[in-house]
Amino acid sequence: MSIRHAILGFLSWKPFTGYELKGLFADALSFHWSGNSNQIYTSLLELHKAGSVSVEVQQQEKHPARKVYTITDAGRAELREWLLSEPELPVFRSMAQAQLAWSAGLSDGELDGLLASYERQLSDQAIMCRETIRRGSTGPDRSPREKLIWKSINDNRAALYEAELAWTRGLRAKIRKLS
Amino acid sequence: MSIRHAILGFLSWKPFTGYELKGLFADALSFHWSGNSNQIYTSLLELHKAGSVSVEVQQQEKHPARKVYTITDAGRAELREWLLSEPELPVFRSMAQAQLAWSAGLSDGELDGLLASYERQLSDQAIMCRETIRRGSTGPDRSPREKLIWKSINDNRAALYEAELAWTRGLRAKIRKLS
DNA sequence: CAAAGCATGTAAGCAGTTACATGATTGT
DNA sequence: ACAATCATGTAACTGCTTACATGCTTTG
Numbered sequence: 001m002s003i004r005h006a007i008l009g010f011l012s013w014k015p016f017t018g019y020e021l022k023g024l025f026a027d028a029l030s031f032h033w034s035g036n037s038n039q040i041y042t043s044l045l046e047l048h049k050a051g052s053v054s055v056e057v058q059q060q061e062k063h064p065a066r067k068v069y070t071i072t073d074a075g076r077a078e079l080r081e082w083l084l085s086e087p088e089l090p091v092f093r094s095m096a097q098a099q100l101a102w103s104a105g106l107s108d109g110e111l112d113g114l115l116a117s118y119e120r121q122l123s124d125q126a127i128m129c130r131e132t133i134r135r136g137s138t139g140p141d142r143s144p145r146e147k148l149i150w151k152s153i154n155d156n157r158a159a160l161y162e163a164e165l166a167w168t169r170g171l172r173a174k175i176r177k178l179s
Numbered sequence: 180m181s182i183r184h185a186i187l188g189f190l191s192w193k194p195f196t197g198y199e200l201k202g203l204f205a206d207a208l209s210f211h212w213s214g215n216s217n218q219i220y221t222s223l224l225e226l227h228k229a230g231s232v233s234v235e236v237q238q239q240e241k242h243p244a245r246k247v248y249t250i251t252d253a254g255r256a257e258l259r260e261w262l263l264s265e266p267e268l269p270v271f272r273s274m275a276q277a278q279l280a281w282s283a284g285l286s287d288g289e290l291d292g293l294l295a296s297y298e299r300q301l302s303d304q305a306i307m308c309r310e311t312i313r314r315g316s317t318g319p320d321r322s323p324r325e326k327l328i329w330k331s332i333n334d335n336r337a338a339l340y341e342a343e344l345a346w347t348r349g350l351r352a353k354i355r356k357l358s
Numbered sequence: 359c360a361a362a363g364c365a366t367g368t369a370a371g372c373a374g375t376t377a378c379a380t381g382a383t384t385g386t
Numbered sequence: 387a388c389a390a391t392c393a394t395g396t397a398a399c400t401g402c403t404t405a406c407a408t409g410c411t412t413t414g
Contacts, residue, residue: 012284087296095266101332104319105191122269171328198391198394215376217377217396
């Protein structure tokens with residue numbers, strides 16, 4: 001329900017190969033499916049079988065053949081239908097919070113270590129996000145509206161990590177005050 | 180990797196039946212696996228087979244037999260190991276944002292409708308969260324530390340929905356200004 | 359000479375959701 | 387009469403991850 005639509009989304013810009021899509025997914029930090037190329041290839045095969053994309057094989061001398069995928073009218077219709085469908089609530093899932101929830105059996109030191117570890121990871125991630133945004137060029141940028149939307153999505157992502165980081169720091173301080 | 184640990188977490192408080200666990204999951208808004216009883220039952224069977232929980236069947240006259248599950252020492256060890264394991268980064272997944280990302284093909288009206296729909300859902304959810312928190316008693320409350328942690332987790336959840344809501348409203352306004 | 363990049367896939371498995379299946383009791 | 391509560395499970399499917407499998411070229 002999701003990586004397939006995202007692939008159709010990228011292909012709505014222009015034709016791509018599976019390898020190129022892999023790079024797009026990795027760069028577009030708005031999407032978490034980084035680096036998992038396998039599903040892209042299998043999804044492309046499925047999309048092709050379903051008639052949502054067409055494929056052109058380009059033989060190359062020095063490299064394996066490239067398979068360039070192009071979205072079809074059926075694929076465009078599918079994409080449009082998804083775009084207009086009722087959006088779902090976002091999912092915020094944090095294993096660290098689940099760990100915290102049942103941390104009653106941990107000592108103060110162990111708990112603080114857990115929080116410290118979570119804090120560090122969030123901090124790293126937030127910095128990485130901001131850095132990627134600063135370097136610019138995440139997104140298509142074909143119209144002012146599209147540019148605004150992609151910038152907002154990236155900012156939102158960074159802001160979420162920062163909010164989680166601030167929350168973690170606050171909680172850590174409060175717990176330290178308790179003991 | 181997760182619902183099993185959460186079940187062990189609840190069972191570390193006291194023994195429960197599958198049905199009671201189902202209620203705990205639904206109430207504890209910190210967890211998103213609401214209402215999905217099936218996996219609880221299958222997970223309990225697995226945990227039992229693995230020796231992490233023991234089970235006592237209580238026959239009843241007017242109702243089906245209750246299977247009361249109790250955590251074993253092995254289960255406690257498993258729980259503790261998970262609690263001390265390196266926390267993962269939180270996952271923020273928003274299908275609505277993916278829809279937005281490729282909304283270039285939508286008209287201004289269609290896009291605004293999408294945002295309005297997302298905004299309403301977030302608003303409902305945020306209100307529900309706050310209301311549940313206000314009614315109190317989400318969490319175990321056996322020590323000041325535990326109480327603080329559960330309150331913080333619930334607040335954090337509500338705050339995330341509110342942040343997403345504010346983001347959506349802001350984006351909607353900016354887009355309106357563009358056109 | 360090793361690492362990174364180019365380029366494609368298959369197979370197995372896990373977590374989680376949805377649908378299917380049953381059936382009595384209690385409250386409105 | 388109808389819905390909700392109590393109480394348990396099985397089977398199929400989807401989405402995603404991990405491991406496996408290949409092999410050539412360019413850059414440091």
